[in-house]
Amino acid sequence: MRTTFLMSVLAIALTIAAPTQAADEPKVKITPDMASVEVIHDGQKTTISRNQDEKNTVKADFAKTSRDCPPFCIQPGTLAPGVETIGELEVLDYLKQIAAGNDKIMVIDSRTPDWVAKGTIPGSVNIPWDQLNAAKSDPFTIADILEKRLGARNQEGLWDFSGAKTLVLFCNGMWCGQSPTNIKTLLKYGYPADKIKWYRGGMQDWEILGMTTVIPKKP
Numbered sequence: 001m002r003t004t005f006l007m008s009v010l011a012i013a014l015t016i017a018a019p020t021q022a023a024d025e026p027k028v029k030i031t032p033d034m035a036s037v038e039v040i041h042d043g044q045k046t047t048i049s050r051n052q053d054e055k056n057t058v059k060a061d062f063a064k065t066s067r068d069c070p071p072f073c074i075q076p077g078t079l080a081p082g083v084e085t086i087g088e089l090e091v092l093d094y095l096k097q098i099a100a101g102n103d104k105i106m107v108i109d110s111r112t113p114d115w116v117a118k119g120t121i122p123g124s125v126n127i128p129w130d131q132l133n134a135a136k137s138d139p140f141t142i143a144d145i146l147e148k149r150l151g152a153r154n155q156e157g158l159w160d161f162s163g164a165k166t167l168v169l170f171c172n173g174m175w176c177g178q179s180p181t182n183i184k185t186l187l188k189y190g191y192p193a194d195k196i197k198w199y200r201g202g203m204q205d206w207e208i209l210g211m212t213t214v215i216p217k218k219p
Contacts, residue, residue, distance in 0.1 A: 082193025173204025
């Protein structure tokens with residue numbers, strides 16, 4: 001009798017102590033307290049979450065471990081003094097701020113359109129690295145990007161970045177030089193380092209974590 005009573009008490013205690021999970025609650029969350037994030041992509045609400053299939057594997061485009069170096073060399077952890085290297089949670093936080101109406105932040109996919117067409121981070125915009133590169137672009141295109149998209153002002157030939165946006169740049173991952181090239185170019189023009197954030201893991205890490213991607217709309 002006493003044994004039965006003790007077992008009943010123990011069962012109740014375990015039931016109280018064990019966390020309960022709703023039937024429709026995702027098993028694979030972003031953090032213990034965050035299952036998904038609502039962002040804005042191409043003017044539409046988009047939900048970022050993780051793939052719920054625990055047998056899901058990374059796409060073939062990001063399964064390769066070895067690429068010719070150069071140009072596909074491992075990037076350093078820090079690109080330049082003052083430029084902060086960030087991870088997925090920080091990227092999500094910036095995307096949430098944009099979705100909440102903060103137009104002083106921009107998340108930039110620095111890859112060429114052929115890569116972006118395979119999928120990108122929801123809420124990001126595409127500014128290919130070669131459009132900002134003086135050797136591959138032209139002064140008018142570069143000036144147009146700095147002024148109309150990034151919020152800089154040209155005053156008598158000098159760039160004023162006091163009202164420029166905070167930028168979060170990424171590309172294909174720790175072996176990709178496209179976002180580092182964009183960042184180094186921006187720094188050469190005088191863009192403040194503290195307004196530049198670098199998601200070093202890029203699409204490689206984003207895909208490995210099973211995070212939501214979107215295919216850009218065709219023009």
